[in-house]
Amino acid sequence: MLDWLTGKGDPTFWKTYLEHFDKEDANAPTRYVIFDVERTGLNWKEDVILSIGCIGVVNDQIEINDFFEVFIKQENRTQQNEAVEKLFKADSSEAVSESEAMMRFLEHIKNATLIGHNTNLDIEMMNQALKRMNLGKIKNNVLDINVMYQRFKNLPEDQHHTLDELCDLFKVKKSHRHTASNDAYITALVFLKLKRKLKMQ
Amino acid sequence: MRNPIAERIADFLKHYPPFTSLTYVELVTISEQIKVIYLEKNQVLFKIGDPTHDSFYVVASGAIGLSVISDAEETLIDKCDEGDILGLRPFFAKNNYLMTAKSREDSIIYAIPIQVFKPYVTGNSNVLSFLLESFASNTRNPYDKDNRGKLISENVLYNEQSATDIQYFQPIKYTKKPITASSNDIVKYIAQTMSSRQIGSVIIQENQMPIGIVTDNDLRSKIATGLYPIDVTVDKIMTVPVVTVPEDISIAEAQMMMLKHNVGYLCVTRDGTEKGAISGIISEHDVVAAQANNPGVLLKQIKRADRSKELKVVRDKLTDLIQNSIDKNIPISHITNVASEVTIAITKRAIELAIEKVGTPPVKFAWFNLGSQGRKEQLLLTDVNNSLVFEDVPAEQYAEVKTYFLSLAERVLETFEKIGYEKSAQGLNANNDLWCKSLTDWIKQYNTWINTPGEKGVRASSIFFDYDFIYGDPVLEKTLTEEIYAKTANNQLFYAFLGTDAIKKPAPLGFFRQFLVEQDEEHKDTFDIKNRAIAPLVDAARVFAISKGIKNITNTYQRFKKLADLEPQNADLYLECAEAFHTLHWFRTEEGLKTDSNGSYLNIEELTKVDKVKLKNCFQPINEIQDLIKNRFQLTYFT
CATH class of the missing domain: 3.10.580.10 (CBS-domain)
Known part of the structure; x- marks a missing residue:
C-alpha cells in the first residue's frame, strides 16, 4: 500500500536508473549526452514524442559509438500529421511503444548531463511520458545550449536562437534532414564550441 | 540500431583517399568508432615530443598546420585541409611525434582509432601504400601535386620543405x-x-x-x-x-x-x-x-641545375620559403631581397642553359629583366617581362645575329614557362621581334619614347624604365643607361606624360571611404589591390626617380627611400609611400599564396577589421603623392 513511497513497486530499470545517481564517481570524466526530441507539436499536454536521438561527449570528443535513437509507435492515429507521416515512412519498422522508448532512453543516458536545444519543453514532455508510467521525473542535470549562448554573449534571457541560427553563428554545417539523431549531432558540435568558449570543465 | 551519424561521416570519408579504397559498409563500421574533436584557432592537437596518440586524424572542416622546430624556430611544413589525414606516425613508429599539429582556423577533426583502422591497412594494399607514401613524403596526399610515382626516399629529399628531424636520418644523396x-x-x-x-x-x-x-x-x-x-x-x-x-x-x-x-x-x-x-x-x-632549403642552398642548386625541371623544383622551394617567411612575420624587404636574388640566379642559369643549347653568341649582348622582376619585387609566380640588347653589327650581319638572339630568348622563355611563370599578355619579352635589337636601335627606341611620348606609347613603355641588368656585357647596359638619363634630364614633357599615367589609376576608396570593389563577373566584389593601390605607388616612384635622375635603383621601396634623401622637404611623404608599398605588397603576397593566384584581388569580406584599417591607412599617401605629381609636373595642362 505504501509501495509508491518506498518505490518497491517500481520497475527494475527505474531502480537501476536511480542507482546511477547514488554511486557517482567524482573522478570519472563527465559524460554528456546530447539529445534531441522530435514531437508532434509544441503543446506539452497534448502533443507526444515521435523520436529521441542521442550522441555522447566525453573529454571534449564526440563519441560516435555512444549513440542512441528510438522511434515511438503512435497509438492514437488522430495525433498524426504530415511530419509524422514523413518520418515514419522511413523508420516505422523499428518503432516501439512510448514506455519501451523511455525505458531504453533512461538505460542509455544513466547519470549523464543532458544537453539540448530549448530543453524545457523536451524534458517536460518526457516527464509527462514518465508520469503516464507512474514514475518520477528525470533526475539528470540538464544544460540548454541556448542558455549557454546567452551567457557567452551576455544576452537577455528572452533572446532565443533557433538551432539553425546557432549553427550559422558557429559555422556548423546544418544537416540536410531534420531527424532527432542528425539534430543531436549538430547540437553536439555547437556544444563543443560553446563549451570551449565558456571554458567549461 | 542503425547509426545515421556514422553513416553521415562515412559519406564524407568516402570522397578522400585512402578511404576511397574501402567499401561503404567498412567505412560505416570505422565511422562508428570515430571521435569528433573541435579545435579552436591555434589550438594544439599534438606537439613535437608528445607520446603518440592512439588515433590518427582526418580534417572534417577547417585547416591544421604541421610544423617542425628547426633552429629554435617553428617552421610550417604543410597545411591539412578538408579530407586530409595527419598524425600517421603511430602506425609506423613507436616513438613520439616529430611534428606539431596546430589548427590554423576553427576546425572539426575526426579521430580514427589506430586499432580500428589497422585491419584495413594490412588487409588492403591500396590503403597501406597510400599511408606509407603519405608518411614518407610528409605531404598528406601523395596523389596530388607532382609527387605521384616517385620513390619514397626521393620524396623525402626533394619535395620536403624541411622536416628536418625526419630528414636528418634519411639516407644521404651522393x-x-x-x-x-x-x-x-x-x-x-x-x-x-x-x-x-x-x-x-x-x-x-x-x-x-x-x-x-x-x-x-x-x-x-x-x-x-x-x-x-x-x-x-x-x-x-x-x-x-x-x-x-x-x-x-x-x-x-x-x-x-x-x-x-x-x-x-x-x-x-x-x-x-x-x-x-x-x-x-x-x-x-x-x-x-x-638539409633545409636555406636560400644559399637554393642558389647553389640553381647553379648546378641542368634542366628546367630542376629550376622548377628550386622555384617551388622558393615559394615555400616565402610562405614560411610570411607566416613568421619576417619583414617583406628581407623576403623580396632573398627572392629577387634567387629569381636573378634562375634567369642567369636559364640563359646559360639556352646558350649551351643554341651555341656561343656571335656578339656581346645584355639581358634585362623588366617590370616587377626588373624592380626586384616579384614574390609570386606572375608574368615575366624582359628585353635583349646586342652589340652593333654591320648591316649585312644584322638579320643573322638577330635570328640567333631571338632563338636564344625563345629558349629562355620556354624555360620560364616550364618553371611556372605566366606569359606576358602584351608580349613584352625578349623573344619578341620588337624587344630584341641592337644597341643603336634601342637608343632610338628610347628616344622615341622620351621625346615624342604619345599616350599609348608611354603606356607600353613605362615598364622599360624599370630594367635590371642580369646577364652579358655590362658596358652595353652602362651605355644605354647614360643615353636614357641624358635624354630624360629636364624633359618636362616626358615627365608630364609619365605623371599623367601615374595618376590615371582607379581610386581605391569611394566617397564614403568605402572600398571600391570590382563589378565584373569574374572578380565580383573583390578589391583590385594591384591596380588600385600598388600600381599608383610604383608609377609615382618611377616618375619621381627618373625626374631626379636616380639611376640603377628600380625597386619601388628603395626609390622612395632615395627620394626621401634627395628631397628633405617631402621626406615624410616619400617614407610613408615606401611603408605603404610594403604593407600593400604584403597583403598581395599573402593573398597570392593563399589562393595560388597573382594576388591582385582581395576579398574584403575576409579581412579582419584591423587589416581593413591597415589597408585604408595606405591610401592616404597615395592621394598625397598623386597631388604632388600633379603640382610638380603641372599636369593641369594635360588632364
Missing part, C-alpha cells in the same frame, strides 16, 4: 660512380680533370678499392706551395687513409664522420670498409644540400 685515378697518375692531369669536371676531389683507387684521396686542399698545400713539382705522381701527395662509409649512411652520420675525422669528403664503399669496392663519394656540399 655522387655515385665518382671519378677515380690510380696512384701513378700525374698530378697535373688529375688537376685538369678536376677543374674541367668542376669537382673538388678525386679518389685514388687500386683494384676498385680506395687507397687515398686527393682534394683541392692537397693541391693547394702540397703543389701550389712548391713542396712537390706539378708532374709528380699522385701517390706522393694524396691523403691516406681515406675515410670510408657504408652505402646507406644518413645525413646525420655523414656529418658526424666529417667532423670527427676533420675531412670534407667521404668515400662510400660497398661494405663500408677500405677493402670494399668504391661506390660513391659524399662531399660537404651534399650534406648541406640535403
Whole structure:
C-alpha cells in the first residue's frame, strides 16, 4: 500500500536508473549526452514524442559509438500529421511503444548531463511520458545550449536562437534532414564550441 | 540500431583517399568508432615530443598546420585541409611525434582509432601504400601535386620543405660512380680533370678499392706551395687513409664522420670498409644540400641545375620559403631581397642553359629583366617581362645575329614557362621581334619614347624604365643607361606624360571611404589591390626617380627611400609611400599564396577589421603623392 513511497513497486530499470545517481564517481570524466526530441507539436499536454536521438561527449570528443535513437509507435492515429507521416515512412519498422522508448532512453543516458536545444519543453514532455508510467521525473542535470549562448554573449534571457541560427553563428554545417539523431549531432558540435568558449570543465 | 551519424561521416570519408579504397559498409563500421574533436584557432592537437596518440586524424572542416622546430624556430611544413589525414606516425613508429599539429582556423577533426583502422591497412594494399607514401613524403596526399610515382626516399629529399628531424636520418644523396685515378697518375692531369669536371676531389683507387684521396686542399698545400713539382705522381701527395662509409649512411652520420675525422669528403664503399669496392663519394656540399632549403642552398642548386625541371623544383622551394617567411612575420624587404636574388640566379642559369643549347653568341649582348622582376619585387609566380640588347653589327650581319638572339630568348622563355611563370599578355619579352635589337636601335627606341611620348606609347613603355641588368656585357647596359638619363634630364614633357599615367589609376576608396570593389563577373566584389593601390605607388616612384635622375635603383621601396634623401622637404611623404608599398605588397603576397593566384584581388569580406584599417591607412599617401605629381609636373595642362 505504501509501495509508491518506498518505490518497491517500481520497475527494475527505474531502480537501476536511480542507482546511477547514488554511486557517482567524482573522478570519472563527465559524460554528456546530447539529445534531441522530435514531437508532434509544441503543446506539452497534448502533443507526444515521435523520436529521441542521442550522441555522447566525453573529454571534449564526440563519441560516435555512444549513440542512441528510438522511434515511438503512435497509438492514437488522430495525433498524426504530415511530419509524422514523413518520418515514419522511413523508420516505422523499428518503432516501439512510448514506455519501451523511455525505458531504453533512461538505460542509455544513466547519470549523464543532458544537453539540448530549448530543453524545457523536451524534458517536460518526457516527464509527462514518465508520469503516464507512474514514475518520477528525470533526475539528470540538464544544460540548454541556448542558455549557454546567452551567457557567452551576455544576452537577455528572452533572446532565443533557433538551432539553425546557432549553427550559422558557429559555422556548423546544418544537416540536410531534420531527424532527432542528425539534430543531436549538430547540437553536439555547437556544444563543443560553446563549451570551449565558456571554458567549461 | 542503425547509426545515421556514422553513416553521415562515412559519406564524407568516402570522397578522400585512402578511404576511397574501402567499401561503404567498412567505412560505416570505422565511422562508428570515430571521435569528433573541435579545435579552436591555434589550438594544439599534438606537439613535437608528445607520446603518440592512439588515433590518427582526418580534417572534417577547417585547416591544421604541421610544423617542425628547426633552429629554435617553428617552421610550417604543410597545411591539412578538408579530407586530409595527419598524425600517421603511430602506425609506423613507436616513438613520439616529430611534428606539431596546430589548427590554423576553427576546425572539426575526426579521430580514427589506430586499432580500428589497422585491419584495413594490412588487409588492403591500396590503403597501406597510400599511408606509407603519405608518411614518407610528409605531404598528406601523395596523389596530388607532382609527387605521384616517385620513390619514397626521393620524396623525402626533394619535395620536403624541411622536416628536418625526419630528414636528418634519411639516407644521404651522393655522387655515385665518382671519378677515380690510380696512384701513378700525374698530378697535373688529375688537376685538369678536376677543374674541367668542376669537382673538388678525386679518389685514388687500386683494384676498385680506395687507397687515398686527393682534394683541392692537397693541391693547394702540397703543389701550389712548391713542396712537390706539378708532374709528380699522385701517390706522393694524396691523403691516406681515406675515410670510408657504408652505402646507406644518413645525413646525420655523414656529418658526424666529417667532423670527427676533420675531412670534407667521404668515400662510400660497398661494405663500408677500405677493402670494399668504391661506390660513391659524399662531399660537404651534399650534406648541406640535403638539409633545409636555406636560400644559399637554393642558389647553389640553381647553379648546378641542368634542366628546367630542376629550376622548377628550386622555384617551388622558393615559394615555400616565402610562405614560411610570411607566416613568421619576417619583414617583406628581407623576403623580396632573398627572392629577387634567387629569381636573378634562375634567369642567369636559364640563359646559360639556352646558350649551351643554341651555341656561343656571335656578339656581346645584355639581358634585362623588366617590370616587377626588373624592380626586384616579384614574390609570386606572375608574368615575366624582359628585353635583349646586342652589340652593333654591320648591316649585312644584322638579320643573322638577330635570328640567333631571338632563338636564344625563345629558349629562355620556354624555360620560364616550364618553371611556372605566366606569359606576358602584351608580349613584352625578349623573344619578341620588337624587344630584341641592337644597341643603336634601342637608343632610338628610347628616344622615341622620351621625346615624342604619345599616350599609348608611354603606356607600353613605362615598364622599360624599370630594367635590371642580369646577364652579358655590362658596358652595353652602362651605355644605354647614360643615353636614357641624358635624354630624360629636364624633359618636362616626358615627365608630364609619365605623371599623367601615374595618376590615371582607379581610386581605391569611394566617397564614403568605402572600398571600391570590382563589378565584373569574374572578380565580383573583390578589391583590385594591384591596380588600385600598388600600381599608383610604383608609377609615382618611377616618375619621381627618373625626374631626379636616380639611376640603377628600380625597386619601388628603395626609390622612395632615395627620394626621401634627395628631397628633405617631402621626406615624410616619400617614407610613408615606401611603408605603404610594403604593407600593400604584403597583403598581395599573402593573398597570392593563399589562393595560388597573382594576388591582385582581395576579398574584403575576409579581412579582419584591423587589416581593413591597415589597408585604408595606405591610401592616404597615395592621394598625397598623386597631388604632388600633379603640382610638380603641372599636369593641369594635360588632364
